[in-house]
Amino acid sequence: MSDGKGKGVIALKKLGVEVQKGDHYSCQKTQQSVTKYNSNGQTSSYQSEEKAAVVTKIGKSSTTTVKVFQRRVEETIHHKSLPPVKDKITHFSHRHDLHRYEVQKRDKINCNICEAEILDKAWSCESCKFFIHKSCESIPQKIKHKSHLRDTLILRSSTNYACGEFICDACCDSDKGFHYHCSPCKFDIHVACAGLPSAVNHPMHKNPLILCYDFPVRSSETVKCKACDMKINKKGWAYYNDDSKFIAHIYCAVNKKKKDSILAIQKRLQSLQMK
Ligand SMILES: [Zn+2]
Ligand SMILES: [Zn+2]
Ligand SMILES: [Zn+2]
Ligand SMILES: [Zn+2]
Numbered sequence: 001m002s003d004g005k006g007k008g009v010i011a012l013k014k015l016g017v018e019v020q021k022g023d024h025y026s027c028q029k030t031q032q033s034v035t036k037y038n039s040n041g042q043t044s045s046y047q048s049e050e051k052a053a054v055v056t057k058i059g060k061s062s063t064t065t066v067k068v069f070q071r072r073v074e075e076t077i078h079h080k081s082l083p084p085v086k087d088k089i090t091h092f093s094h095r096h097d098l099h100r101y102e103v104q105k106r107d108k109i110n111c112n113i114c115e116a117e118i119l120d121k122a123w124s125c126e127s128c129k130f131f132i133h134k135s136c137e138s139i140p141q142k143i144k145h146k147s148h149l150r151d152t153l154i155l156r157s158s159t160n161y162a163c164g165e166f167i168c169d170a171c172c173d174s175d176k177g178f179h180y181h182c183s184p185c186k187f188d189i190h191v192a193c194a195g196l197p198s199a200v201n202h203p204m205h206k207n208p209l210i211l212c213y214d215f216p217v218r219s220s221e222t223v224k225c226k227a228c229d230m231k232i233n234k235k236g237w238a239y240y241n242d243d244s245k246f247i248a249h250i251y252c253a254v255n256k257k258k259k260d261s262i263l264a265i266q267k268r269l270q271s272l273q274m275k
């Protein structure tokens with residue numbers, strides 16, 4: 001590639017293409033034919049006695065390719081440059097560097113942060129057997145959650161409760177790992193629970209089910225999940241439809257196996273982020 005001040009620009013001027021002052025152009029190739037690619041993947045080639053050119057303008061985060069044929073700009077393509085590939089990162093979740101790791105299906109590795117299975121890209125500290133989804137790298141450390149609006153929730157890697165475990169205020173399971181925490185209220189929720197959608201569609205129910213942070217059924221009787229027929233803990237959250245009274249455990253209502261679910265969780269957590 002020659003420099004923008006060099007031959008490329010002169011060639012372009014000959015072709016009648018306006019080169020804007022201050023832009024950086026470099027001429028990738030000056031050739032006798034231009035190949036045009038359309039969105040259907042079809043290509044067509046132009047052969048000519050006249051000159052044709054492919055010009056590339058490289059910006060900081062994008063590249064613009066201009067195809068010139070017979071003094072006309074035939075096509076302009078903008079594409080974002082790929083960010084440089086990182087092999088390791090330092091991350092607040094772990095005291096050692098984390099290295100790029102490609103998880104294979106048979107590995108059966110779960111993410112230390114969100115606890116969901118990792119199916120492809122991960123960051124890892126192999127000696128500590130610490131793995132996180134690549135997408136969990138940018139997990140917010142502080143969130144404002146609808147279930148606990150009065151305080152900011154802080155991401156913690158472990159609990160300092162004497163028993164060594166916290167009980168999730170959403171799903172009622174006890175656990176040791178990453179969770180969002182409010183210290184004055186002793187309020188704790190799993191990362192995955194914090195990222196639950198506020199409404200879901202369930203195959204057994206026509207209308208959407210709404211996530212309730214306060215148990216929606218007031219009676220003192222045992223309430224059973226309509227999906228699995230097991231008791232639901234009234235201290236936790238549930239998905240519920242007020243018209244039909246259909247109620248389900250949070251993890252009976254959401255499709256955990258869905259491949260995009262971890263990205264969906266991440267997206268919802270990002271929207272709760274506090275600066
Ligand atoms: Zn994760
Ligand atoms: Zn380590
Ligand atoms: Zn939970
Ligand atoms: Zn609180």
Ligand SMILES: [Zn+2]
Nearest residue numbers: 225228249252
């Ligand atoms: Zn259930």
